[in-house]
Amino acid sequence: MARPTPLSGFPEWLPDGRVVEQHVLDTLRRTFELHGFAGIETRAAEPLDQLLRKGETSKEVYVLSRLQDVPGAQGGDDAAEGTGTDRAGARDKQLGLHFDLTVPFARYVLENSGKLSFPFKRHQIQKVWRGERPQDGRFREFVQADIDVVGAGTLPYHYEVELPLVMAEALGALREIGVPEVRILVNNRRVAEGFYRGLGLEDVDGVLRTIDKLDKIGPAKVADALVAETGATPEQAQACLDLAAIRGSDSGVVDQVRALAASHGFTSELLDQGLEELGALVEAAAVRAPGVVVADLKIARGLDYYTGSVYETVLVGHEQLGSICSGGRYDTLASDGANTYPGVGLSVGVSRLVSRLLGSGLVRATRGVPTAVLVAVSDEEHRAQSDAVAATLRARGIPADVAPTAARFGKQIRYADRRGIPFVWFEGRETVSDDGQVTVGADQVKDIRSGEQVDADPAVWAPPSEDLWPRVVPA
Amino acid sequence: MARPTPLSGFPEWLPDGRVVEQHVLDTLRRTFELHGFAGIETRAAEPLDQLLRKGETSKEVYVLSRLQDVPGAQGGDDAAEGTGTDRAGARDKQLGLHFDLTVPFARYVLENSGKLSFPFKRHQIQKVWRGERPQDGRFREFVQADIDVVGAGTLPYHYEVELPLVMAEALGALREIGVPEVRILVNNRRVAEGFYRGLGLEDVDGVLRTIDKLDKIGPAKVADALVAETGATPEQAQACLDLAAIRGSDSGVVDQVRALAASHGFTSELLDQGLEELGALVEAAAVRAPGVVVADLKIARGLDYYTGSVYETVLVGHEQLGSICSGGRYDTLASDGANTYPGVGLSVGVSRLVSRLLGSGLVRATRGVPTAVLVAVSDEEHRAQSDAVAATLRARGIPADVAPTAARFGKQIRYADRRGIPFVWFEGRETVSDDGQVTVGADQVKDIRSGEQVDADPAVWAPPSEDLWPRVVPA
Numbered sequence: 001m002a003r004p005t006p007l008s009g010f011p012e013w014l015p016d017g018r019v020v021e022q023h024v025l026d027t028l029r030r031t032f033e034l035h036g037f038a039g040i041e042t043r044a045a046e047p048l049d050q051l052l053r054k055g056e057t058s059k060e061v062y063v064l065s066r067l068q069d070v071p072g073a074q075g076g077d078d079a080a081e082g083t084g085t086d087r088a089g090a091r092d093k094q095l096g097l098h099f100d101l102t103v104p105f106a107r108y109v110l111e112n113s114g115k116l117s118f119p120f121k122r123h124q125i126q127k128v129w130r131g132e133r134p135q136d137g138r139f140r141e142f143v144q145a146d147i148d149v150v151g152a153g154t155l156p157y158h159y160e161v162e163l164p165l166v167m168a169e170a171l172g173a174l175r176e177i178g179v180p181e182v183r184i185l186v187n188n189r190r191v192a193e194g195f196y197r198g199l200g201l202e203d204v205d206g207v208l209r210t211i212d213k214l215d216k217i218g219p220a221k222v223a224d225a226l227v228a229e230t231g232a233t234p235e236q237a238q239a240c241l242d243l244a245a246i247r248g249s250d251s252g253v254v255d256q257v258r259a260l261a262a263s264h265g266f267t268s269e270l271l272d273q274g275l276e277e278l279g280a281l282v283e284a285a286a287v288r289a290p291g292v293v294v295a296d297l298k299i300a301r302g303l304d305y306y307t308g309s310v311y312e313t314v315l316v317g318h319e320q321l322g323s324i325c326s327g328g329r330y331d332t333l334a335s336d337g338a339n340t341y342p343g344v345g346l347s348v349g350v351s352r353l354v355s356r357l358l359g360s361g362l363v364r365a366t367r368g369v370p371t372a373v374l375v376a377v378s379d380e381e382h383r384a385q386s387d388a389v390a391a392t393l394r395a396r397g398i399p400a401d402v403a404p405t406a407a408r409f410g411k412q413i414r415y416a417d418r419r420g421i422p423f424v425w426f427e428g429r430e431t432v433s434d435d436g437q438v439t440v441g442a443d444q445v446k447d448i449r450s451g452e453q454v455d456a457d458p459a460v461w462a463p464p465s466e467d468l469w470p471r472v473v474p475a
Numbered sequence: 476m477a478r479p480t481p482l483s484g485f486p487e488w489l490p491d492g493r494v495v496e497q498h499v500l501d502t503l504r505r506t507f508e509l510h511g512f513a514g515i516e517t518r519a520a521e522p523l524d525q526l527l528r529k530g531e532t533s534k535e536v537y538v539l540s541r542l543q544d545v546p547g548a549q550g551g552d553d554a555a556e557g558t559g560t561d562r563a564g565a566r567d568k569q570l571g572l573h574f575d576l577t578v579p580f581a582r583y584v585l586e587n588s589g590k591l592s593f594p595f596k597r598h599q600i601q602k603v604w605r606g607e608r609p610q611d612g613r614f615r616e617f618v619q620a621d622i623d624v625v626g627a628g629t630l631p632y633h634y635e636v637e638l639p640l641v642m643a644e645a646l647g648a649l650r651e652i653g654v655p656e657v658r659i660l661v662n663n664r665r666v667a668e669g670f671y672r673g674l675g676l677e678d679v680d681g682v683l684r685t686i687d688k689l690d691k692i693g694p695a696k697v698a699d700a701l702v703a704e705t706g707a708t709p710e711q712a713q714a715c716l717d718l719a720a721i722r723g724s725d726s727g728v729v730d731q732v733r734a735l736a737a738s739h740g741f742t743s744e745l746l747d748q749g750l751e752e753l754g755a756l757v758e759a760a761a762v763r764a765p766g767v768v769v770a771d772l773k774i775a776r777g778l779d780y781y782t783g784s785v786y787e788t789v790l791v792g793h794e795q796l797g798s799i800c801s802g803g804r805y806d807t808l809a810s811d812g813a814n815t816y817p818g819v820g821l822s823v824g825v826s827r828l829v830s831r832l833l834g835s836g837l838v839r840a841t842r843g844v845p846t847a848v849l850v851a852v853s854d855e856e857h858r859a860q861s862d863a864v865a866a867t868l869r870a871r872g873i874p875a876d877v878a879p880t881a882a883r884f885g886k887q888i889r890y891a892d893r894r895g896i897p898f899v900w901f902e903g904r905e906t907v908s909d910d911g912q913v914t915v916g917a918d919q920v921k922d923i924r925s926g927e928q929v930d931a932d933p934a935v936w937a938p939p940s941e942d943l944w945p946r947v948v949p950a
Contacts, residue, residue, distance in 0.1 A: 066606035
């Protein structure tokens with residue numbers, strides 16, 4: 001087997017990178033749980049027909065087949081389940097890997113609705129897969145960390161205010177390790193739809209999709225596309241661009257939108273409702289997370305299931321990375337006909353965030369192994385004694401390892417040094433006096449960074465708390 | 476969308492089941508890290524040719540294809556990458572889902588060998604997929620928790636003693652929540668191979684595979700199969716069964732095997748080496764984890780890459796569930812031609828364990844939500860005050876939620892009760908005296924289990940530690 005090479009779009013971290021990712025995941029989970037979100041996981045595979053309900057992401061889905069069902073494959077049975085074309089006909093039986101955690105969550109809610117209590121708040125931290133072309137910050141396999149709350153039949157608006165604030169707190173808890181400040185950009189689908197319809201534009205989804213390209217292609221090309229593809233007049237296209245340019249973190253935003261609508265001579269109940277919600281969101285956020293939430297009227301979000309607030313989040317100074325935490329309110333994603341479960345949620349793109357933290361050298365782990373203490377081995381006959389010291393330390397919650405071989409101590413210290421293990425433990429030496437009396441000296445522990453070495457008892461000694469476990473710190 | 480139904484072989488837990496699984500995962504991870512195992516994750520997808528190197532599991536692999544490459548599928552482009560047969564030809568480009576964590580780990584070690592320090596100890600907790608027919612305790616998607624240590628070129632034998640003891644400790648740490656005692660059954664490939672070759676049997680893999688079926692088909696059929704399929708005489712077959720019947724937790728086992736070999740008139744260097752290792756393992760285990768490790772000469776393990784110790788683990792009283800933690804020593808799994816990385820590892824079948832814990836009602840979570848305190852809302856105008864109380868509690872590490880609506884308090888208490896939230900918080904009531912003076916009473920917190928209600932300050936009050944987070948306890 002030749003040395004394997006990485007697979008583009010499938011990121012993997014070395015152990016010290018994984019320490020960073022694990023810290024991010026643990027921090028997010030803790031904040032979510034402090035806010036009462038129950039953790040769940042859903043299976044990675046969903047029926048293909050469920051995954052394809054929303055047409056626009058269909059090309060990104062990875063389809064699963066069992067090897068023996070793949071014609072011509074080694075171990076495959078050509079006669080078994082027919083050709084690829086036949087199999088595609090049985091769409092309801094085919095499985096694909098989930099491409100987000102929202103669609104599987106909606107399915108989970110419907111499947112278990114009789115056993116859950118609503119409103120149901122859950123967090124979900126899992127890998128998802130998309131067969132897209134890999135780019136900087138865009139992967140084929142990546143970790144998402146989601147929070148959602150769904151109600152049975154109804155869901156109060158206040159959750160649309162609270163959920164981005166939970167995310168602000170979760171991401172804010174990462175500031176101390178060196179994660180840049182975040183800016184949560186919010187908009188409201190009702191504002192956009194009310195405004196477009198008030199202007200006389202009917203293809204609301206088309207306008208949203210075009211406006212969503214603003215950062216990528218710029219206003220001139222967006223205006224052209226609005227005219228060419230959504231039937232807008234140049235004046236209507238300009239009005240859409242004027243709306244998209246409005247941005248601010250207080251209720252002045254609401255006044256600007258109202259004034260813009262008035263200048264085009266229309267009012268709209270839907271617009272008013274959206275503006276009331278958007279205004280309440282920025283006002284509450286200004287109190288609870290000052291400076292974090294900004295109303296930005298160009299935020300559109302690609303997915304068509306959002307019906308109220310929508311959110312995107314940028315790392316300040318890394319805006320070109322794209323959103324690291326997005327979501328919104330959806331009213332009809334989970335519905336079994338008889339009952340509908342409206343929800344609101346956001347999803348952190350953990351892999352995108354972590355790859356930037358590591359790639360830009362913003363953060364580092366103090367070491368890549370859990371071990372705080374390496375217990376040296378003087379000779380293989382005494383390995384059991386070293387094992388006993390390590391066991392005593394571990395029983396007291398101190399991560400300890402034992403040297404792999406009874407090499408000379410210099411080599412054992414290098415073993416620790418190479419891994420960033422701060423302490424090496426030496427058992428007391430036997431000395432034999434002239435009259436044959438055997439005495440055993442005290443154990444000693446050496447801080448290999450300072451070289452300081454002191455007598456120590458494994459039942460009592462502990463490393464300084466900052467050395468106990470690997471930490472993640474600003475680089 | 477009709478109500479969806481579960482997918483056979485893809486287990487999912489309700490929130491309280493996930494509390495149990497998360498506790499198991501956190502406990503395993505903590506024990507692994509106390510022993511110095513660094514956590515890593517590998518991508519879920521591997522090149523198909525890598526996954527199929529070991530022929531016997533080939534039928535279990537799930538093959539991935541991007542939707543647009545599936546002929547005839549919606550959104551598919553028939554002209555794109557040809558038919559299934561053509562694609563199967565480009566085996567090196569095809570991806571499959573990993574079916575264990577050992578093969579991907581071997582690939583990770585080779586890929587990153589220049590950046591890792593050896594011996595390298597890692598733990599890895601991830602989902603794996605196998606397209607097998609689902610049965611009790613056998614899933615198509617399941618979580619494994621692995622520990623392995625690999626050396627560069629060499630790996631000292633003592634790790635074959637230590638790794639099962641780490642697992643004994645990790646699984647032992649679950650006893651307090653109600654997990655049954657475990658028994659780790661050990662054998663050594665060298666013993667089996669030395670014995671079979673000493674008898675004159677050359678098809679060692681064939682004999683191992685047949686012996687592996689003992690529990691399933693019984694000794695008579697195994698004897699027949701040994702004669703029919705491996706060219707054994709009835710006497711040789713009986714000798715293999717005699718070896719497989721040897722079992723014990725001290726070095727008496729070694730003496731029995733030696734005596735059996737002597738009775739068949741042969742000695743074997745390989746056998747002696749294997750017996751020395753097996754004897755050292757049971758002796759060390761008798762000291763460090765009394766009663767847990769048992770030498771059982773019928774343990775064969777299906778996988779052909781094991782070269783030394785092999786392990787299986789049963790839950791006492793649930794032996795028919797099969798092994799919940801298996802592994803062994805492998806010398807050549809990771810090799811790039813120039814260098815070889817021998818290793819030893821074990822893998823906990825977390826989903827199998829957790830499904831038994833939940834299905835047999837052995838354990839339960841004290842609640843399915845993290846929330847310890849529900850802050851009541853007297854009316855929507857005062858929601859911000861309830862939010863502030865919850866924020867104060869959370870800042871002190873107390874998981875708190877706020878009632879979804881300002882329903883009457885009885886309904887808010889039922890909200891908490893249905894979720895197992897032990898405490899409900901009521902803000903102090905405003906009272907207006909006859910002369911118009913407004914006074915605000917103290918906040919109160921109610922233990923809804925006892926009904927006891929006391930004055931409380933959110934900056935000071937804390938729930939009893941056993942109520943702070945959901946716990947997992949014997950059912």
